[in-house]
Amino acid sequence: MDIKERLNNIKNEINQAEEKSGRKAGSVKLLAVSKFHPAQSVIEAINAGHFLFGENRVQEAKEKFSNIKNDYNNVNLHIIGSLQSNKVNKAVEIADCIESIDRFELLCKIENQCSKLNKNIEVFFEVHTGEESKSGFTDKGQLIKCLDSLANKEFPHIIPQGFMTMAPFTQDEKLIRKSFITLRELSLEMQKNYKDLKLDELSMGMSGDYKIAIEEGSTIVRIGTAIFGERIYN
């Protein structure tokens, strides 16, 4: 199967999962995660009509997407990997959205660079919801500090979208589901407390667990392997 066929398959599977869990058709977006795959694979996906992509490393994203974004102006790129502070400027340059906000300091650095470039950027707050995974907020107080600052309009170039998580790497479906439920409940609580912020997007679900994520309310699934094939790490 080529990338176009795999994309179509996944989109069908997503539609079926939406229907099965009583979700509105089209309520789940597909982020095609192209990390470790060449620009040519991204272009194949674009030619198949797909424009939403995710990369987890800033340097790789920049090398791959600088030209692509010049050539195709409706391509939308999300950074989904944990972001070192010294990579913020590059990330802001290349990305439309950063899904891996896991500390207050990042917001300060992002706002600073966005205001220099006069660019707005979307963000998700990554939350630690299961053992094993190391990334994401573990301290709710820190997350609240971020949301308070946004609510006080301290970061005018940063447009919050919602929350992101990675389920634990396990075969235990119960644990995976628990992680997604934790994120959804946190999201509902925060939406109630911050009515003026847009926080209703839930980025959860990968190739192995996206159907469970859709059942639990995901609005954006991040899928790499099932579209582009196995990654070859070297």
Ligand SMILES: *Cc1c(COP(=O)(O)O)cnc(C)c1O
């Ligand atoms: C790589 C990655 C994905 C996609 O994983 P697959 O299992 O290949 O679908 C999703 N989210 C994050 C944060 C990733 O780093």
